[in-house]
Structure formats: C-alpha cells, structure tokens
Amino acid sequence: MGFAIKNLFRLIVAVLLAICVPSCVFGPHPKHLQSTEQGQIFLYLSCPVKPTFDISFSISGMSFMNKDGAWIDVALERSVDSEEVSERQIKLSEFYLPAGKYKRIKWTFSEAKVKKDNKSFTLALAQPRGEYSVEFEFSVLGRESLCLFADWDPEQSVFEKYLFRPALTIRKQGIEITNTLIYTTNSGSDCVTIIDRQQDMVVATVAVGTAPLGIVASTDGRKVYVANSGSNTISVIDTATNRVVNTITNFGYSPAELALSPDDQTLYATNPDSDSVSVIDTVSCMVTDRIPVGDHPTCILVDQDRRKVYVTNTAAHTISVIDMYTQSVENTISVGLNPVGMVIHEDTLYVANSGSDNIYAIEIPSYTVTKTISVGQKPSRLLSGLRGHIYVSNANSNEISFVYPAMGLVTRSISTGNLPLEMAIDEWRRKLYVVNSMSEDVSIIDVPTYNIKGMIQVGRNPHGIVLIQE
Numbered sequence: 464m465g466f467a468i469k470n471l472f473r474l475i476v477a478v479l480l481a482i483c484v485p486s487c488v489f490g491p492h493p494k495h496l497q498s499t500e501q502g503q504i505f506l507y508l509s510c511p512v513k514p515t516f517d518i519s520f521s522i523s524g525m526s527f528m529n530k531d532g533a534w535i536d537v538a539l540e541r542s543v544d545s546e547e548v549s550e551r552q553i554k555l556s557e558f559y560l561p562a563g564k565y566k567r568i569k570w571t572f573s574e575a576k577v578k579k580d581n582k583s584f585t586l587a588l589a590q591p592r593g594e595y596s597v598e599f600e601f602s603v604l605g606r607e608s609l610c611l612f613a614d615w616d617p618e619q620s621v622f623e624k625y626l627f628r629p630a631l632t633i634r635k636q637g638i639e640i641t642n643t644l645i646y647t648t649n650s651g652s653d654c655v656t657i658i659d660r661q662q663d664m665v666v667a668t669v670a671v672g673t674a675p676l677g678i679v680a681s682t683d684g685r686k687v688y689v690a691n692s693g694s695n696t697i698s699v700i701d702t703a704t705n706r707v708v709n710t711i712t713n714f715g716y717s718p719a720e721l722a723l724s725p726d727d728q729t730l731y732a733t734n735p736d737s738d739s740v741s742v743i744d745t746v747s748c749m750v751t752d753r754i755p756v757g758d759h760p761t762c763i764l765v766d767q768d769r770r771k772v773y774v775t776n777t778a779a780h781t782i783s784v785i786d787m788y789t790q791s792v793e794n795t796i797s798v799g800l801n802p803v804g805m806v807i808h809e810d811t812l813y814v815a816n817s818g819s820d821n822i823y824a825i826e827i828p829s830y831t832v833t834k835t836i837s838v839g840q841k842p843s844r845l846l847s848g849l850r851g852h853i854y855v856s857n858a859n860s861n862e863i864s865f866v867y868p869a870m871g872l873v874t875r876s877i878s879t880g881n882l883p884l885e886m887a888i889d890e891w892r893r894k895l896y897v898v899n900s901m902s903e904d905v906s907i908i909d910v911p912t913y914n915i916k917g918m919i920q921v922g923r924n925p926h927g928i929v930l931i932q933e
Contacts, residue, residue: 501559502603503654505610505668505922506539508555510548514617517578518586519544520627523593527560528567535560545617552664554920555613557652562605568633569596575627586627599633608654608670610636636667638705642933645887646687646700647898647905648675649922655689656921657705660889660896660930663907663917669705671698677720678927681727686745687929690718690732697721697732699748702931711748713741720927722763722772724787731772733760740774742790752790756783762844764805766812769827775802775814782814784830796830798823804844808853808868815842815855822855824868836871838864846886849893849910856883856897863897863908875913879906887930898925 506525521542526534539556547553572593575586589595603609612634619630638644638657644666645658655675657667672691675698680687687700695717699709711730718732718741730743734753740760742752757776760783764773772785775798782802784794800818807813811833812825822842824834839857846854848865852874855864861883865875880899883906887896894916895908905919905928 499605500562502562502605503557503608503652503668503670504560504603505557505608505656505665506555506613507552507610507665507920508543508548508613508615509552509664510545510550510615510617512616512618513549514545516618517545518575518617518620518627519578520575520629521573522555522570523573524571525556526569526571527565528569528596529561530564530566534569545615548615551917552612552920554665557922560603562603564600564602566598566600567596568599569594570629570631571595572627572629577621584625586621587625589626589628595629595631597631597633601635606670608668610665610668612636638666642684642931644702644931645896645905646678646680646929646931647921647925648678648689648927649924650674650676650692650900650926651923653693654922655687655700656925658896658905658919658921660892660894663919665919665921667705668922669700669707671700671707672696672710676926677718677732678929679721679723679730680929680931681723681745682725683727684931686727687931688721688723688730688745689927690721692717692719697730697743709748711743711750714750716741716753719760720762722765724765725767729787731763731765733763733774735759735761735777738776740772740785754785754790754792756785756792757781757795762802762804764807766807766827773805773812775805777801777803777817780818782812782825794830796825798825798832799835804842804856806845806847806853808847809851811868813845813853813868815845817841817843817858822853822866824871834868834871836866836868836873838866838873839876843883844885846888846895848888848895849890854886854888854895856886858882858884861899863895865913877908877913877915879908879915880904880918884926885928887928889930891933896928896930898928900924900926 525537614632616630647656655669659666673693677690689698697711701708716734722731732741740754757779759778762775770787774783782796786793799816804815840859843858844856848854853866864873881901893910897906907916
C-alpha cells in the first residue's frame with residue numbers, strides 16, 4: 464500500500480511540474496518517428512546583398528525530381544519579403560523526402576510584388592502556373608538530416624520591369640570552418656543544428672536520436688555528446704566530420720542533461736524518470752555505474768576544483784552533491800522550489816529556483832545559502848558571464864536577467880524569444896546566444912550594448928546549446 468501511495472504522489476508531482484515548469488526542461492514531446500526510408504530536409508533562404516528596392520513573393524508549393532524523373536511534392540506556403548531576409552537567413556520549411564538521389568527543384572509562386580518610391584506593383588509570373596525550376600543534384604539518406612540553402616538576389620529577379628523570375632542559387636550543407644561552431648539540440652526535430660558564429664547562420668544539421676535535450680562538448684572540441692531523452696541513448700558527434708560516430712545505450716533510462724569530467728573521461732547523465740545519474744566511460748562508451756539521487760533530477764554541473772558533481776532534484780527541491788572519487792552522494796542541500804540550472808561563479812554555487820522566481824547563492828563547502836536574488840518568472844538556466852555578471856534565462860517572462868551577484872541584484876533585463884532555456888557565451892566576440900524553445904530560434908545578444916543583434920531560426924523545440932571553443 465505504501466509503494467502505491469508513493470507512486471501516486473510522484474505522479475501528482477510530475478503533473479504539477481509539467482504545469483509549473485516548462486515541459487521541454489524535463490522530457491520529450493511525443494512525436495511520430497519517420498521511417499528509415501526518409502531523410503530530413505531543412506530549407507533556408509538568405510539574401511546576401513541588401514537590395515535597393517523591396518520585392519515580396521508568395522510560395523505555394525515545392526517539388527523535387529528524383530533520379531527517375533518523378534516529382535515529389537512538398538507542402539509549403541510562405542510569404543517572403545526582401546527586407547525580411549536582407550543580409551540574414553530564414554528557415555522556409557522543415558520536411559521529409561524519400562531516400563534517394565534528386566536532380567531538380569521546382570518552386571511554385573502564387574504572387575510577386577515590387578515596392579519602389581512608396582508605390583507597389585504586381586509582377587507577372589514566369590509561367591502561367593508560376594512554376595520555376597532549377598537543376599540541382601543532391602542525395603537524401605534515410606534517417607539523416609540535410610540542409611539546403613537558397614541564396615536569393617532580388618535585383619536580378621525582375622526582368623523588363625514587370626516579370627518575376629527569381630535569381631536563386633542552391634547549395635547543400637558543407638562546413639569548412641570547424642572552430643567557430645555552435646551546436647543546438649532540437650527536441651521536436653530529432654536533430655542538432657550547427658551554427659557558424661562568425662556569420663551567425665545555420666550551416667548544417669545532424670540527425671541524432673529521439674527528443675534530444677542536453678548537449679556537452681569535450682574540452683578539445685573534437686566530440687559533442689547529445690542526450691536523446693526519447694530513445695534512451697546518447698549520440699556522440701565527431702566535430703571533424705559532423706557525423707554521429709557512436710551511440711551509447713542508457714539501458715532504458717531517459718537521459719536529460721549531461722556533464723563531462725575535467726579530463727573528458729567520464730560523462731554524467733541525469734535520468735529524471737528513474738531518479739538517478741548514469742556514469743559513462745567515454746573511452747568504452749559504456750555505462751559503468753548508476754547513482755541514486757533525489758526526485759526528478761534535471762540539471763547537472765561538474766565542480767572541477769573540488770571534484771564534485773551537483774545535481775538539481777526538481778521535485779525534491781534539493782541538490783545532490785556527488786563525490787567524483789567514490790561516485791556516491793555525500794551531501795544533500797535544501798534549496799528553493801523546483802531547482803533547475805546551476806553555475807559556479809567566483810567560488811559560489813548559484814541555483815535557479817524555478818518555482819520561487821529567484822536564485823540562491825550557496826557557500827562552498829559549507830553548502831549554506833548566503834543570499835537570495837529575485838529574478839524573472841520561472842528562472843531556468845544560469846551562465847557565468849562577462850564583467851562579473853551571471854545570466855539567468857527566465858522561461859515564463861521571456862527575458863534574460865543580468866545579475867550582479869556582488870550586489871545581489873538584477874542590473875538589466877533583455878527580452879528574448881518565447882521560452883528561453885540554455886545559453887552560451889562567445890567571450891571573444893562578446894555575444895550571448897539564447898535558445899528559445901517555443902519560438903524555435905536562438906537570440907543573439909551583444910553583451911556590451913545589451914542589444915539583440917539578430918535571431919537564428921533552428922529546428923522544432925530547441926533545448927540545449929554548446930559552443931566549441933577556439
């Protein structure tokens with residue numbers, strides 16, 4: 464009877480957490496798995512050169528001709544304005560194609576207009592049905608992900624002042640720069656988006672397991688580990704080829720967040736559904752131990768100097784302290800409601816209490832709470848930033864709080880996209896990247912000016928982010 468009551472209690476807690484804390488923090492969104500006979504395609508459009516006048520058009524469909532000459536239709540309805548894509552990149556669509564070779568792409572346009580000198584004119588379409596096709600050879604692999612990029616030149620798309628014939632150059636993903644990349648997990652798309660942070664544009668995608676959440680990179684940047692919460696695995700990506708080179712089986716446990724030991728030899732994965740942390744040998748790619756912690760462990764942090772691992776137990780309102788030598792819990796810290804993200808800043812442990820709308824400062828090694836700092840609604844993740852600040856992503860108020868811990872107050876709040884979660888800082892370029900799960904993009908914040916420099920559109924329900932250090 465006691466076991467049944469405990470299970471009922473845990474079910475009620477799980478339901479309450481789903482309401483109070485963003486669901487993407489803890490687990491996957493149910494989705495239909497694509498067959499091995501299909502490949503995933505991301506289609507991006509960019510306008511590298513700013514036009515001298517404004518052109519807009521509406522896409523009503525796309526088709527792809529395979530090697531046998533058969534057309535595969537893709538549902539796509541999208542309006543595009545040259546001002547929207549001027550010197551930036553937008554995601555037109557995300558879809559699946561049967562595996563195989565393709566040789567031609569056809570666009571169907573329903574309307575095109577040009578605006579000049581405060582006047583708007585409708586342009587004639589190239590064919591009666593507005594179809595425009597280009598030769599382009601590419602291959603689609605089953606269960607793989609591929610980016611196609613269309614570079615558009617608006618000024619070369621108008622002929623004789625009345626005819627719309629889009630000047631489009633198509634290319635597929637190919638990465639030349641390997642030391643300025645950002646990797647973002649997309650829990651709703653089962654893939655990782657790769658961003659070049661010099662251009663702040665998507666350059667590739669990599670298919671991984673189901674509902675990827677946490678992500679971490681090795682110290683040398685050669686490997687990226689991805690927690691696939693829906694398939695109970697961890698994908699290992701080789702950053703030299705940006706392909707999955709190994710898949711670690713977590714034996715039925717759904718991993719959420721990851722952390723690496725200082726020597727990159729041990730990988731830790733939180734398992735919210737089993738109240739445990741998996742210990743993984745990165746050389747053999749095998750689970751070597753499983754450490755019981757508190758209820759619903761979510762985030763995990765390695766303390767390199769003290770050889771400790773901290774785990775937030777969101778349902779228990781505690782932090783488990785794991786000794787890396789014994790691989791066992793040596794202490795438990797009581798904190799605020801629904802703790803999630805953590806960071807070590809100037810020898811103090813900070814934790815975001817998403818149910819209390821504040822962060823705690825915890826003295827190490829006494830593990831006593833020394834300060835409480837109020838922030839935004841449902842603080843989710845913490846990051847040690849520039850100029851002595853801590854950055855806090857507030858999931859419900861859609862903003863980043865800049866906290867100056869020495870004074871215990873928020874010095875600035877910056878609006879982001881919907882449901883901001885994980886963050887990464889490019890210290891050299893002084894840019895903060897914020898993953899927005901509901902708006903399916905990444906905000907770029909210029910830290911010195913506190914301005915939003917742009918948004919990078921990624922996959923569905925992005926969650927984690929990691930930056931490869933130069």
